[in-house]
Amino acid sequence: GPLPFGRLAIVGVGLIGSSLARAALARGLAGEVALADADPAVVARAAELGIGTSFHADAAEAAAGADLVISCVPVGACGLVAEAIGPVLKPGAIVSDVGSVKAAVVERMLPHLPEKDRFVPAHPVAGTEFSGPDAGFADLFEGRWSILTPPPGTAEEAISTVAAFWEACGANVETMTPAHHDLVLAITSHLPHLIAYNIVGTAADIEEVTQSEVIKFSAGGFRDFTRIAASDPTMWRDIFLNNKLAVLEALGRFSEDLAALQRAIRWGDGDALFNLFTRTRAIRRSIIDVGQDTPSPDFGRRPPGK
Amino acid sequence: GPLPFGRLAIVGVGLIGSSLARAALARGLAGEVALADADPAVVARAAELGIGTSFHADAAEAAAGADLVISCVPVGACGLVAEAIGPVLKPGAIVSDVGSVKAAVVERMLPHLPEKDRFVPAHPVAGTEFSGPDAGFADLFEGRWSILTPPPGTAEEAISTVAAFWEACGANVETMTPAHHDLVLAITSHLPHLIAYNIVGTAADIEEVTQSEVIKFSAGGFRDFTRIAASDPTMWRDIFLNNKLAVLEALGRFSEDLAALQRAIRWGDGDALFNLFTRTRAIRRSIIDVGQDTPSPDFGRRPPGK
Ligand SMILES: NC(=O)c1ccc[n+]([C@@H]2O[C@H](COP(=O)([O-])OP(=O)(O)OC[C@H]3O[C@@H](n4cnc5c(N)ncnc54)[C@H](OP(=O)(O)O)[C@@H]3O)[C@@H](O)[C@H]2O)c1
Numbered sequence: 235g236p237l238p239f240g241r242l243a244i245v246g247v248g249l250i251g252s253s254l255a256r257a258a259l260a261r262g263l264a265g266e267v268a269l270a271d272a273d274p275a276v277v278a279r280a281a282e283l284g285i286g287t288s289f290h291a292d293a294a295e296a297a298a299g300a301d302l303v304i305s306c307v308p309v310g311a312c313g314l315v316a317e318a319i320g321p322v323l324k325p326g327a328i329v330s331d332v333g334s335v336k337a338a339v340v341e342r343m344l345p346h347l348p349e350k351d352r353f354v355p356a357h358p359v360a361g362t363e364f365s366g367p368d369a370g371f372a373d374l375f376e377g378r379w380s381i382l383t384p385p386p387g388t389a390e391e392a393i394s395t396v397a398a399f400w401e402a403c404g405a406n407v408e409t410m411t412p413a414h415h416d417l418v419l420a421i422t423s424h425l426p427h428l429i430a431y432n433i434v435g436t437a438a439d440i441e442e443v444t445q446s447e448v449i450k451f452s453a454g455g456f457r458d459f460t461r462i463a464a465s466d467p468t469m470w471r472d473i474f475l476n477n478k479l480a481v482l483e484a485l486g487r488f489s490e491d492l493a494a495l496q497r498a499i500r501w502g503d504g505d506a507l508f509n510l511f512t513r514t515r516a517i518r519r520s521i522i523d524v525g526q527d528t529p530s531p532d533f534g535r536r537p538p539g540k
Numbered sequence: 541g542p543l544p545f546g547r548l549a550i551v552g553v554g555l556i557g558s559s560l561a562r563a564a565l566a567r568g569l570a571g572e573v574a575l576a577d578a579d580p581a582v583v584a585r586a587a588e589l590g591i592g593t594s595f596h597a598d599a600a601e602a603a604a605g606a607d608l609v610i611s612c613v614p615v616g617a618c619g620l621v622a623e624a625i626g627p628v629l630k631p632g633a634i635v636s637d638v639g640s641v642k643a644a645v646v647e648r649m650l651p652h653l654p655e656k657d658r659f660v661p662a663h664p665v666a667g668t669e670f671s672g673p674d675a676g677f678a679d680l681f682e683g684r685w686s687i688l689t690p691p692p693g694t695a696e697e698a699i700s701t702v703a704a705f706w707e708a709c710g711a712n713v714e715t716m717t718p719a720h721h722d723l724v725l726a727i728t729s730h731l732p733h734l735i736a737y738n739i740v741g742t743a744a745d746i747e748e749v750t751q752s753e754v755i756k757f758s759a760g761g762f763r764d765f766t767r768i769a770a771s772d773p774t775m776w777r778d779i780f781l782n783n784k785l786a787v788l789e790a791l792g793r794f795s796e797d798l799a800a801l802q803r804a805i806r807w808g809d810g811d812a813l814f815n816l817f818t819r820t821r822a823i824r825r826s827i828i829d830v831g832q833d834t835p836s837p838d839f840g841r842r843p844p845g846k
C-alpha cells in the first residue's frame with residue numbers, strides 16, 4: 235500500500251498542520267515528518283514540542299524529497315506555498331492542502347505545480363477556535379469528514395493515496411467538486427461564522443445595554459456565538475475573500491428567511507414561529523445520530539469551578 | 541433570616557421548576573416543597589423522582605399556605621397561574637416567577653395578585669436546550685445570574701427574601717427594571733436564539749446542498765447553532781410574542797450590521813473583515829474571565845466515542 239510515506243512535508247504548523255504532524259507521528263504514517271513555517275517562533279516551538287522529525291524556515295527545504303506535501307497555511311497564502319515548493323518537488327510527489335475553500339485554492343496552487351495530475355486538494359471539517367502549534371492534537375480528525383476535491387484529470391492513485399492518509403488519521407473521506415464543496419461549506423461553516431462574528435459585533439456596539447451586561451448575562455445564548463467569533467481573523471478574512479459568491483448567495487437566503495421571521499414577530503404570528511422552532515429540532519437530532527455532536531446538555535459544558 | 545421557608549410552591553415542573561425544586565430540597569431552603577403542573581404526566585414523574593414533598597395537578601392547591609410561590613411556566617401561561625393562585629395566597633405570601641421576559645409578565649400577573657407589593661419577578665439566566673422534569677438539576681443556577689425586576693413600590697423585604705433564595709441556590713443577583721431587562725436579554729438571549737433558529741431553517745431549505753451534507757459537514761460551525769435551535773418551541777414562541785419591540789429593535793441593528801458586512805465581502809474589503817474579526821475575540825475573553833463560559837477548546841466537547 236502507499237502508507238507509510240518515506241517523507242511527509244507539512245507547510246504551516248498551526249492548528250491543522252500541527253495536528254496532522256502529531257497524527258502522522260502517533261500513527262506511524264511516515265518515516266520522516268518535515269515541518270516548515272514562515273514564522274520562526276512557530277518553527278522553534280514545533281521543534282520544542284517534538285512534533286516532527288525536521289524543522290524548516292523554508293518550505294522548499296521541507297518539500298524536497300517528500301512523497302506528500304500538505305499546505306496548511308491560510309487560503310490567501312497557498313499560492314505562495316505552491317510557488318515555493320513547485321520547483322523542488324520530486325517526480326511523482328503528491329501535493330495536497332487543507333484550506334477551507336477549494337475552488338480558489340485550485341486556482342492559486344495548480345499553476346505553480348509541475349505535475350498537474352498529482353494535486354489532491356482536501357478540507358478536513360474539524361477544528362477548534364484556537365490557532366498555532368500548541369492548539370493541535372493528534373485526535374482532531376477522529377470521526378470527522380475530510381472532503382477531497384480533485385480537479386478533473388487527477389490521477390486515481392494520487393486520490394486514493396490521499397484518501398488513505400486521511401482515513402489513517404481517523405477521518406471519513408468524501409469526494410466532490412471544488413465548486414460544490416464551496417457551496418456546501420458556505421452553508422455549514424462560512425455563513426455560521428459570518429453570523430456569529432456579526433452578532434457579537436452588534437452586541438458590542440449597542441448603546442442601551444452596557445458591555446458588562448452583555449458579558450454577565452451571556453449564558454442566555456450569546457456566549458455560544460462568541461466561541462466561533464473568536465476564530466482566527468486572518469484565516470476567516472481569507473475564507474470570505476475567496477468564497478465570495480457562495481457566501482453572498484447563502485447570506486441572501488438567510489436574510490430573506492430572517493425578514494419573514496421578523497414579519498411573523500411583528501404581526502404576532504405565533505403559529506409560524508412555533509412551526510419553524512419545531513422543524514429545527516429534527517436537524518440537531520440527526521447531527522447527534524450521525525456522531526457529529528454530543529447529546530450532552532449544553533455541549534457537556536461544566537459549571538464554573540466544576 | 542427569611543430562609544428556610546415553611547412552604548415553597550413551584551408551579552410548572554419543567555427544566556427550571558424542577559431544578560429549583562431540587563436545589564431547594566438539596567440545600568434545605570424550605571420545610572415543604574409543593575409542586576404543581578398542568579400536565580398529569582409531569583406531576584406523576586416529579587413524584588417518582590421525589591423532587592418535592594407534595595405533588596399537585598392544581599396550582600391553587602400547591603400555593604395554599606405557601607410563603608413563596610414561584611411560577612415556572614412558559615411566559616404565555618403566567619397570567620393563568622396568577623389567576624389560579626391569587627385567591628388562595630396566604631397574607632404576606634411572596635409571589636415570583638422565572639420567565640425569560642419581564643415587562644409582559646408583570647402586566648399579565650400583577651392584576652391577579654392580592655398584595656401588589658409582594659410580587660418580585662425574577663429571571664435566572666441559566667438553562668440547557670432540554671425541557672421537562674428529567675432535564676433539571678440542582679446545580680443549574682450555580683455561578684449564574686438571576687435578575688430581579690420588582691415593579692416600583694415592591695416591599696424591600698420581599699425583594700431581599702427572593703434575592704436570598706437565589707443566592708442560596710448558588711446564583712448571583714442583580715436588580716433592574718422590567719423594561720431594561722427586556723432590552724438586555726433581547727441582545728444576550730432572544731436575538732441569538734432567533735438567529736440560530738433562522739440559520740438552521742435556511743440550511744434545511746437550501747436546494748443546492750442536500751440535508752445529508754448539511755448534517756455530515758456540520759462540524760464546521762453549523763452544529764453549534766443547532767443546540768440553541770433545539771430549545772423548546774412553546775417557550776420561545778411565547779418569548780418572541782412577549783418581547784416584540786426589544787427583539788425587533790435588536791434585529792434591526794443586527795441586520796444593519798450584516799448589510800455592512802455583506803458589502804465588505806462583495807467589495808473585497810479585507811481590512812474591514814479583519815478588524816471586526818479581531819474586535820469580537822476580546823468579548824469572548826471577558827466572558828471566560830468572569831466565569832460565564834469555559835476556556836476549553838470547542839466548549840470541552842469530546843470527540844465521538846470519547
Ligand atoms: N482552524 C480550523 O478550524 C480549520 C479547519 C479546517 C481547515 N482549516 C484551514 O487550515 C489552514 C490553516 O489553518 P490553521 O487554523 O491551522 O491556521 P494557524 O493555526 O493560524 O496556522 C497557520 C500557520 O501557517 C503559517 N504561514 C502563513 N503563511 C505561510 C507561508 N507562506 N509559508 C509557510 N507558513 C506560512 C502561519 O505563520 P504566520 O502566523 O507567521 O502567518 C501559521 O503559523 C487554513 O487554510 C484554514 O482555512 C482550518
Ligand SMILES: NC(=O)c1ccc[n+]([C@@H]2O[C@H](COP(=O)([O-])OP(=O)(O)OC[C@H]3O[C@@H](n4cnc5c(N)ncnc54)[C@H](OP(=O)(O)O)[C@@H]3O)[C@@H](O)[C@H]2O)c1
Pocket residue numbers: 551552553554555556557576577578579582599612613614615617620621638639640641663664665666667668670671672673772775
Ligand atoms: N429553559 C430555559 O433555558 C429557561 C431559562 C430561564 C428562564 N426560563 C423560563 O422558565 C419558564 C419555564 O421554562 P422551562 O424550560 O422550565 O419549561 P418546560 O420544561 O417546558 O416546563 C414548563 C412546564 O409548565 C407546565 N405548564 C404550562 N402551563 C401551565 C399552567 N397554566 N399551570 C401549571 N403548569 C403549566 C408545562 O406543562 P405542559 O407541557 O402541559 O404545558 C410544563 O410541564 C419559562 O417562562 C421560560 O421562559 C427558561
